[in-house]
Amino acid sequence: MSGTIIDDDQASSGTAEHVADKVLAAALGWVDLMAIHLGSQLGWYAALTAVGPMDSEELATATGTSERYAREWLEQQCLSGILRQVPSRGGRAAFALVPGAAEVLTDASSMSYLEPLARMLAASAHRIPQLVEAYRSGTGVSWEDFGRHARESQADMNRPWFTAMPQKLQEVERIHTRLSAPGARVADIGTGAGWSAIALAREYPSLRVEGFDVDRCSLEDAEANAADAGVGDRVSFHLVDAADLADHGPFDAVFAFECLHDMPHPIEVLAAARAAVTPEGVVVVMDEAAADEFDTGAGDLERLLYGFSLFVCLPDGMSHPNSVGTGTVMRHDTLRAYAREAGWKDAEVVVPEFGLWRFYLLS
Known part of the structure; x- marks a missing residue:
């Protein structure tokens, strides 16, 4: 007989009632998210x-x-706490958003903007048959297959954070110095809709930024966004695999914002960045702030990262031949191993926390 002591909470957590409660709570959460998507x-x-x-x-x-x-939707939203009922008019109940709901669900400039999360999960749910087959066969579901909602929701969710990102970079002297150099030229790989490139150009008026991505639709969005932001003369975009970056250098800085874990061949990309950057230049990776190791007691952030990985990032990465299959939960040791295989000595954490992410400086 084992000498391990199991307390009442641990014992109850394995009961059918406890598991049923978790499933019911998850079902209600799904209903709320899909109702948000409808609204x-x-x-x-x-x-x-x-x-x-x-x-x-x-x-x-x-x-x-x-x-x-x-x-029906108004009543459901009221029960979910997103709307509140107000005095009725003309015999029908009237409803209003609770304080804070407009910011979270409609303000695309707010760091609290989470409506895109519902869009992203709705897009992945649409591909469940393909995901099931991919899980059976070891293949994947490409970013293109997830469609417009996935592409646009990721861009919209990251946009307010990318807008604030240059202020974080200014805290790291070596990075700030390179970006401040007159006529500096930088590469933004995996640029997506271009919000990271636009934010850098706005913060550093003499900077020239070139964005690289393999998704044509994202780059069309990026070009329109840069023009609307008034930086189209200093920000350009290329339909080029980041593994071919060395052919477009040299650069004073290379950035990989929230994209390396999606790439099927990250070692080749980091090697290309090393070849493309000047001797005094910097290579910076911003990726998810996953814990250093798997922990069964991990909190909601880790659960969310695994959710993105299960339904979007890992299937996308696995859709390419010979993919390393990183997934969203890229831990520090994993990135360090990729960097060393690519010829770097280390990947140092220079900004430990920035929303869901952290910044690494390769050396």
Whole structure:
């Protein structure tokens, strides 16, 4: 007989009742997220933010949608705590957003903006049959297959953080010095919709930024975004694999913002960055702030990272031949091993915490 002592909480956590409660809570969370996705796509949150309290008929009329569906959604959102009921008008109950809801669900400039999370998970749910087959066969589901909602939601979720990112980089003297050099030229690999490149160009007026990505639709978005931001003369984009970066150098800095864990061949990419950067230049990786090792007591951040990995990042990475299959949960030792195989000595943490991410400086 084992001498291990199991307390009451540990014992109860393995009961059928406990597991059933967890499944029910997860189901309610899924319902809330998909209802958020509906409300966003149908313009209901935007209308409630712009106009204020409305009943189902007013909301349907304002958005060109069905009153019967609007009524069901309003009541569900009230029970979920996103809306509150206010004094009725004309015999119909009216509803208003609770304080803070407009920022979280409609303010694309806020670091609290989380509506894109619902969009991302809805996009991945749409691909469940393909994901099931990929899990059976060891293949994958490509970023292109996840579609517009996945592409745009990732860009929208990262945008406010990328806007604030240059201030974090200024805290690291070696990086700030390179970016401040007159006429400095930098590469932003895995640039996506270009918000990271745009943020760097805005913060450093003499900087020239070149974004690289393999997704044509993302680069079309990036070019439009740079033009709208007024930095199109200093920010350009290339449909080029980051593994071929050396052919486009030299650069004073190379950045990989929230993308290395998605890449099927990260060692080749880090080797290309090493070949492309000047001797005095810097190579910086911003990636998820995963714990140093797997821990069964890890918190919600780690659970969220595994969620992204299961349904988006790992399948995307595995969709390419001979992929290393990193997944979202790229731990420090994993990155360090990739860097050393690519010819670097180390990957040093220079900004330990920035939202979901941390910054590494390769040396």
